[in-house]
Amino acid sequence: MSTGTLTPRAEFAHSVEASHAWSQTMAMSKRSIIAIVRQPALIIPSLIFPLFFAALGASSFNRATQLPGFPKVDSFLALTLAASVLQGVIFGSVTGGAALAVDIETGFFDRLLASPTSRVSILIGRLAGNALFGCIEALFFTLVMIPFGVNIRSGPAGIAVITLAGGLIGLSIGGFMAAMALRTGSAEAVQGVFPLLFVSMFFSSAFFPRETMQGIYRTIANYNPLS
DSSP: TTTSSSOOOOOOEEEEEHHHHHHHHHHEEEEEEEHTTOHHHHHHHHHHHHHHHHHHHHHGGGGGGTTOOOOOSSSSHHHHHHHHHHHHHHHHHHHHHHHHHHHHHHHHHHHHHHSSHHHHHHHHHHHHHHHHHHHHHHHHHHHHHGTTTTOTTTTHHHHHHHHHHHHHHHHHHHHHHHHHHHHHHHHHHHHHHHHHHHHHHHHHTTOOOOOOOOOHHHHHHHOOOOO
């Protein structure tokens, strides 16, 4: 028997371990999503405020689409779709990061680490919750804006890509907020990052394309991770 071949007992143990890791990841993902959903005071603004900014921008800057160098879009509202998704995901990621910080403050996270739960399952489960929330946010804003003139020319495939992009944004920002929670162990510190992210969004290309920017504003947008 070659050294690279597993015995039946080893294969069975490996499959059981993988099954346990998968079930643990699913359980942690479910808990992460529930932690976000149980805070409607934070979820509702993540749905309302992005739509408010989108409506305000569309009514105020719709003629800006005629500026030289402005990307070819059907309306300014179509441009604000990405900004709406970004705003909603930031709200949800901050909520998820704060929930992780609360787990650390209450000692629940330490009990998880002391249990047989896989460390990878804890991390992936937490981030999976943020990614799923990002997908839901992206799909919600897309479906809401379509009746108001946002044209997804690639059809259902384009909607699927937008939804996936929302999940990836949720994964990245959620990872940053989780790192903040692990670093500080304070829900207040995690929530304190929100104003910084929110202001940084206005110095990105979320609301206006970089092709129309000049000077220091464009330089900041070029290096802004939210662009």
